[in-house]
Amino acid sequence: MKAAVIVFPGSNCDWDCYHTAKTSLKAKAEFVWHEEENLNSYDVVIVPGGFSYGDYLRSGAIARFSPVMNSLVEYVKKDKGLVIGICNGFQILTEAGLLPGALQKNKYLKFLCKNVKIRVENARTPFTNKCKPGQVLEIPIAHFDGNYTADKETIEKLNRNKQVVFRYCSKSGSVSPASNPNGSIENIAGICNEARNVLGMMPHPERVADPILGGEDGEYIFSSMLNSLKK
C-alpha cells in the first residue's frame, strides 16, 4: 500500500501525516513535491494541513495552481484511490473545485486550537466505514479559516447526497450553534465528493492517532481507509 503526502511551500503538517500514514495506514509513505506530476502509483493521496503560501490572499488560493493539482484532478476523475484533505488540504480541495463550497474566516475572528467533538453523519464512506452512524469522535481543530460556507443549493445537494460526513456536535452528539466553534453552515466539519473518493475535513485526525497524544479517535478514519482499500 503506497501513500503520497503532497508538500506545498508552507505545508507544515506533512511530517505528521507521513508518520501517521506509516503507523496507522501501514503504508509506504512518500513525499510528493508540489511541482511533481505523477500520483498514479499511490493508493492514498494526503493533502496535509499547514499554511501553503503563507495562507496569503486566501487559504489554498495559490496552492491550487501547483502542477501536482492537475494530476490530482486526473487521479480523482479516474478513481485511482482515496484522497483526504486535512485543514489546509480541505481548503485547497475547495479552491480547486474538487469539493464544493469555501472555508471563510472563523466567526470569532481568532485562530482556534482545541479538541472538539464531531458526529459521524455518514458511516458508509471509505473514510468512516469503521464508525457507527451518529458516533461522536473527539478530534482537535487548529485553524483561522474553518467557517464552511456555500450557497443554499449546494448545501441542499450535500444533504441530499449524504455528502456531509462530519458535523461539530456536543459531548452527547447534539448538533447546535452552541457546539459550533467557527460558524460553519449547519456545523459542517467535513464533506466528501459525490464519488466518495475525496474527503475534506477541518479537524486533524493525524493528531489523535497515537495514545501518547491523549486520544485515538483519528484511528477510526485511517482504519476505515485501510479497510476500504483492502477490498
Add this chain to the structure above:
Amino acid sequence: MYLVKVFVRHKKGILDPQGKTIKDALHAMKYKGVGEVKIGKLIDLKIEAKSIEDARSQVNDMCKKLLANPVVEQYTFEIEEI
C-alpha cells in the same frame, strides 16, 4: 503601463463576520450613526500590456482564476494608463 485597483467584496448574502464586529466596535466608540460595515480586499497592481483592452482582459482573467473566489466573492476594478 497600467495602474489597476481591484475591489474584492463578499457576494450578497454571504455572512461577513468581520464587518459586523467592526460595526459593533464603532458603536462602542460612540459612532452611533454607522450603519452596515463590510470588509473586502483592495489589490493595487501595475501591469504591462499591449493596450487597455488587453490589460482589461488579463485583469478579468486574473480575478476569475486567482484574486477572487467565485463561490463567495465578487470583484470590480478600475484601470488607468500611467
Add this chain to the structure above:
Amino acid sequence: MYLVKVFVRHKKGILDPQGKTIKDALHAMKYKGVGEVKIGKLIDLKIEAKSIEDARSQVNDMCKKLLANPVVEQYTFEIEEI
C-alpha cells in the same frame, strides 16, 4: 445617509509579504506583465450624519482610531450622499 469607501494601504517602505507572494503566483500563471502587487483593506460603510463635513470628520476619526493602524498603515476614503 452617506456611503463611504475607505482604502487602507501599507505605508511606503513597509514590507508587504502577501503582495510579493501573489505577484510571484501571477508570474507562475504566465501573467508576465504584472509588476508590483500590493494588498490592502477595502471598508464599505454607511453613516448617518448632519452634513457631509460632519460625516467626513467622523470617518477621519474612525480611521485614525480603529480602521487603520497609524504605525504601519495609511488611509484614504471616498464619500457620497445617497
Add this chain to the structure above:
Amino acid sequence: MDPKVIEQHGLTIDEYNRIRKILGREPNLVELGMYSVLWSEHCSYKSSRMYLKDFPTKGKRILQGPGENAGVIDIGDGYAIAMKIESHNHPSAVEPFQGAATGVGGIVRDVFTMGARPIAALNSLRFGPLSDPHNRFLFDGVVAGISSYGNCLGLPTVAGEVYFDDCYTGNCLVNAMCVGLVRLSEGEVKSEIPSYIVKAKAEGVGNPVLYVGSSTGRDGIHGATFASVELDENSVEKRSNVQVGDPFTEKLLIEACLELLKTGNVVGMQDMGAAGLTSSLSEMSSKAGTGVEIELSLVPQREEKMTPYEIMLSESQERMVVIMKKGTEDDAFKIFKKWGLNAVVIGKVTDDGFFTVKENGKTVARVPSKSLADDAPLYERPVEPPLYPEISKKAAPGKSCNAMLMELLADTNIASKSWVYEQYDHMVQTNTCVLPGRADAAVLRIKYSHKKIALTTDGNGKYCFADPYTGGMIAVCEAARNLVCTGAEPAAVTDCLNFGNPEKPAVMWQFRECVKGMSLACRELGTPVVSGNVSFYNESNDTAIYPTPVVGMLGLIDNTPHMDMSFKGKDDLIVLLGRNLEEKSSCPKLDIELEKGVQRTCLEAIRSGIVRSAHDVSEGGLAVALSECCIEGGVGARVSFDEKVNNMSLLFGESQSR
C-alpha cells in the same frame, strides 16, 4: 564628527574617542552606525557582562554554553536540544502585532542557525492591567502576532505565562523562547530531525560569504540602539520603519537551511539579528579570528537607492549569513532556488581581521571585526540599594475565605489563560503529550526514542522588587518545581533578564542581586545557564518596571510516566510536601535545602509510580492550587490541617517549596 550625531547614535564621547583610537582616525558615518549598534547595551551587554560571569554554565550534559546563538544540551539516545529565550519588548510597545511576530521569528532563527529543527516555542508576557484600553490593545496585538507567526511556521507554542501589573503599563515585556532538536549522529531512520550542529564562525580564508533569505529594506534601522533607549511619547512617530515579519519566508528558510546543512559543506551560519549584516558578520569573523570583505552592490535590495549606512544597519527579517566551503556554493543556489529564496555570494573570508565593506569596489567602511564584536567598553555601573518602604502585603479587610478564593480565581494573573493558548497551535508536529493548562509545564515526546522533555517559563517581578536576591532564587526554583511536577528532572536554563535603566544605581543593584540569587539556585539545583538575553531600559516617563528575570527551563523524562495536575479518582490521598509559614514580606523566604528536598521527594515518588497527579503551590497559595487540581480533574476535594498558622496565611500564603 558633530557631537549631536554621536549622541543620536547612543554613544558617549568617551566611547567615540575609543573608536577613534582603534581606527587611528575619525570614523565615517557608516562606521559610526556600525559601532553604535554593536556597542549598544542590547548587543554588547556592557553593563551586565561582569555579573553574568556568576552564572554556572558547565555541566555533563552541556554541549554548548553561552556565546553561540543558542545553548545545546545532550539529552541522551543520540539527541540534543538547542534552546534560547530573548526579549522583543520595545518593538512590541510600538507595534504589538509585528513586534511580537518578529520576536518569534528572531528567536526561531537563533535555534535553526545551530542546525536544530525548531520543535517548540514558549513565551512570557507582561502588560499593564486590562482595565486600560491601551493595555488591552497591546495584549491583543502581541498574542495575535505570536499566534500568526508561530502557527504559520508549524511550530507548536506549548507553554508560557502572562502577568498583568501596573508597573508594565507603557513597558510591556514580550519574551519569546524557542527549543530545537538535533541528532548527534546520522540516524538510519528517515526523519525530519537534522544531524549536523554548526557554529557561527567565518572560518577558512577565501571561503565565500553567502546572503540568503529575504531582500533588504529600510526596516527597523536603529532597531538595536532603539532597544537600548528609553521610550518616550514621541518614540511612536520616530519609528517610521517598523520591522514586519514574513512567517511564510521563514518556513522556507528553515527547510532550505536544514537541507543545505545536510550537504556537509556549511562552515558557519548565523541569522541576521540586530543590525543584520553588521552584527552577524562582525561576530562570525571575530569568533574565527578572521576578517570578512563584502560588496554591497551584490546584496539583494527591496527598496531603491539604499545607502551603505542603511544596508549595513537594516534589520529586515528572515535573512541569514552562510559561510560555505570554497567551490560548493552551487549546493546553496540549487537548494534555495527550489524554495524560492535569494542565495547570493556577497563576499569572502579574509585573514586581515578586518570587516571591509565595499560598494562598487570603493571601500565605504573598514574596521577591525574584534573591536566591533568583542571590545565594547565594559562598565561597572554604580550600585546602591533603593530607598523604598517594604511593600507589606495588604491584609484582606475581614473578607471570608470563600470570597477571597473566588476573587483570586477571577484575578487575571491566576484565571485560565485558554483565551491566549487556544490562539496558538500547540499540537502541530504531533509531539505534545500534555496540552497547555493541564499541568505545570508542557511535556513533549521525542519520536524514535524513549525520551520526553518538559518545558516551562517562569518569573515573578513582585518578589524581585521586594527582595531581588531571594526573588532571583525563586524564579529558578519555581521553574524547576514546575518541571518536577510533570515527572521531569530539571536539566538547563535559558534566561531573559528584563530591568530598568542600568545608569540608575538602584536598578543596577537589583540586577546584581537577582543574578547572584539565580546563580546560587542554578548551582544548587544543577541547572547550568546555556544561553540568554539581557533587556535594559524597560522604563518610560521615569518609572521602571519591576526587576523581572524570566527563566526558561528544560527538564528530562527518561522512560518513566509523566504527570499532570488534575485530581483523578475518588478516595485518592492528597499529600502536601513542604512547610506552611506565616510571612509578612511580599517576597517569601526560600530555603534552598528544603527546596531540593521537596523536589527530590516529589520526583522519586512520581518515578516509583505511586503518584497520580502533582501541582506546585504558587500565586494564590494552597487554596488556589487545590482549586486548580479540582477544576482540571472535574472533581471535588476535602482537606484538613492542624497547623499553627492562621487561616489566611495557610490558604493564601505564598510560602515557597511546596
